[in-house]
Amino acid sequence: MKLRKIEENRMYIDLIHGRKFNKGQRESIRNAIASGINMTVLKQLVSENYSSQHIDEFVRFFKNATYKDNKTLYAMFRNPDTEVAVLNEINKGLEDGMDELHILLYAQPEVYKADQMEELRLFLKQDSYTDEYYGYIFDREKPAESMKAIRSACMMEIPFEEISSFDCYSKLYPAMIHALTEGILPKEVHMILEVTDEPDQFNTIVKGISLGLDDEEIKTFLTPDMKHLEFHLDLMGEVHDTGFVKKVANISELDRRELVEGFESEKNFEDYLLHLYGFSKMDKDEQIDVFLSEAGKIKESRLLESGYLESYIDDALRDEKRLRKLALNGYLLEAVSEAYHIDQFHLDRVSFHRILEDVCMEKYATLISQRETMTYFLNHSFNILELMNENLQTITKGDGILTFDINENFKVFLKEYKDFYDIEKVAVMYGKDNGQICEVSASQLEKMAKESRKIRLDRDAEISNRLKEGRGI
Numbered sequence: 001m002k003l004r005k006i007e008e009n010r011m012y013i014d015l016i017h018g019r020k021f022n023k024g025q026r027e028s029i030r031n032a033i034a035s036g037i038n039m040t041v042l043k044q045l046v047s048e049n050y051s052s053q054h055i056d057e058f059v060r061f062f063k064n065a066t067y068k069d070n071k072t073l074y075a076m077f078r079n080p081d082t083e084v085a086v087l088n089e090i091n092k093g094l095e096d097g098m099d100e101l102h103i104l105l106y107a108q109p110e111v112y113k114a115d116q117m118e119e120l121r122l123f124l125k126q127d128s129y130t131d132e133y134y135g136y137i138f139d140r141e142k143p144a145e146s147m148k149a150i151r152s153a154c155m156m157e158i159p160f161e162e163i164s165s166f167d168c169y170s171k172l173y174p175a176m177i178h179a180l181t182e183g184i185l186p187k188e189v190h191m192i193l194e195v196t197d198e199p200d201q202f203n204t205i206v207k208g209i210s211l212g213l214d215d216e217e218i219k220t221f222l223t224p225d226m227k228h229l230e231f232h233l234d235l236m237g238e239v240h241d242t243g244f245v246k247k248v249a250n251i252s253e254l255d256r257r258e259l260v261e262g263f264e265s266e267k268n269f270e271d272y273l274l275h276l277y278g279f280s281k282m283d284k285d286e287q288i289d290v291f292l293s294e295a296g297k298i299k300e301s302r303l304l305e306s307g308y309l310e311s312y313i314d315d316a317l318r319d320e321k322r323l324r325k326l327a328l329n330g331y332l333l334e335a336v337s338e339a340y341h342i343d344q345f346h347l348d349r350v351s352f353h354r355i356l357e358d359v360c361m362e363k364y365a366t367l368i369s370q371r372e373t374m375t376y377f378l379n380h381s382f383n384i385l386e387l388m389n390e391n392l393q394t395i396t397k398g399d400g401i402l403t404f405d406i407n408e409n410f411k412v413f414l415k416e417y418k419d420f421y422d423i424e425k426v427a428v429m430y431g432k433d434n435g436q437i438c439e440v441s442a443s444q445l446e447k448m449a450k451e452s453r454k455i456r457l458d459r460d461a462e463i464s465n466r467l468k469e470g471r472g473i
């Protein structure tokens with residue numbers, strides 16, 4: 001192995017000695033030596049006139065072919081002016097198993113560009129093709145994109161009369177052929193051409209038809225103010241709701257990309273939009289619940305504590321990803337966007353702080369209104385008999401539980417033990433027709449009472465000035 005390396009190094013020195021090769025050329029020469037090509041061949045492909053890429057393609061040629069069977073092709077490799085892209089197409093043809101005669105059908109630098117050669121080579125590589133297709137595609141005036149369209153039509157066995165019924169030199173020709181491959185009839189393609197000759201609009205109509213969209217849905221994407229992506233067409237194909245899709249399309253591309261990044265893929269983002277669309281057709285209360293769920297689970301019993309709602313909202317808006325989801329929900333859920341005037345997707349924390357506060361104050365209005373009652377109860381819970389005497393007419397007893405009402409929404413439960421009663425829980429009725437119940441356990445009531453007894457200090461860790469003044473301190 002060491003001997004072999006020494007031999008390669010000596011061959012390398014012999015080839016480059018006294019010649020002005022750059023770093024890339026020298027690296028290509030080393031690779032050629034390492035490939036096992038003999039010295040006679042190496043001397044043919046080592047020239048200061050060849051770029052490193054040209055040398056690489058020359059090496060590839062000698063691996064795929066012999067000089068005597070490919071003299072014309074060999075001459076093209078010997079010519080330093082032959083484009084590397086052309087040499088690449090020749091080598092691809094050899095690797096496809098073509099002989100020189102077939103390769104020279106497309107490898108004509110004076111006639112075709114390299115990208116055209118690519119399409120012609122792939123056409124010849126097909127199992128079968130008609131003379132009509134052959135004569136049609138071998139036309140130097142046709143751009144590579146048109147050749148590619150013809151090749152795909154041939155592969156799908158579209159009748160030649162259909163592809164030849166269009167202007168093959170039109171910028172729309174590839175799109176026309178694509179429409180045929182999507183199953184659209186030639187006469188329908190001509191009808192689309194009567195509507196527009198703009199590639200983007202043409203492709204939009206074709207895509208819309210292939211998705212089964214009706215005329216009105218397709219027209220949505222043809223208005224001057226409608227900036228859309230294929231993503232939005234796919235979404236329309238799922239929901240068939242122009243209003244919803246317009247809303248999604250009005251989200252800026254920067255915001256859309258950041259949303260997609262948050263969902264990790266465009267597929268996940270689309271799935272979430274479909275999930276939201278399903279909720280957007282439900283009643284207002286259900287949509288509000290979906291919106292609030294993105295802010296995080298709310299501890300209803302703690303709404304009876306002052307300060308909890310504020311901290312809940314602050315926590316919800318602190319996380320950027322959660323804020324984006326919340327903004328998306330608020331914008332796309334019809335009932336939420338209408339009720340709170342969210343007419344565009346935005347990430348304004350101040351606005352969403354207000355919106356979340358309004359949503360919670362509306363949804364939990366009755367519950368929050370019982371804060372004062374809860375404070376009153378906690379302040380008097382040390383003397384439960386006094387509370388019972390104030391509400392004698394509401395006392396009921398059964399199954400070891402005694403209850404009384406402080407008001408129509410606030411019920412106290414006492415549990416019977418061997419020789420005493422003690423607080424079991426409090427239940428607060430709220431919501432529509434007081435149909436929802438928020439229960440606060442005895443242990444939680446104790447925590448609330450303990451919290452309410454604390455005197456809050458200001459930043460200087462002193463009793464507030466108001467308290468000082470009130471007590472004459």
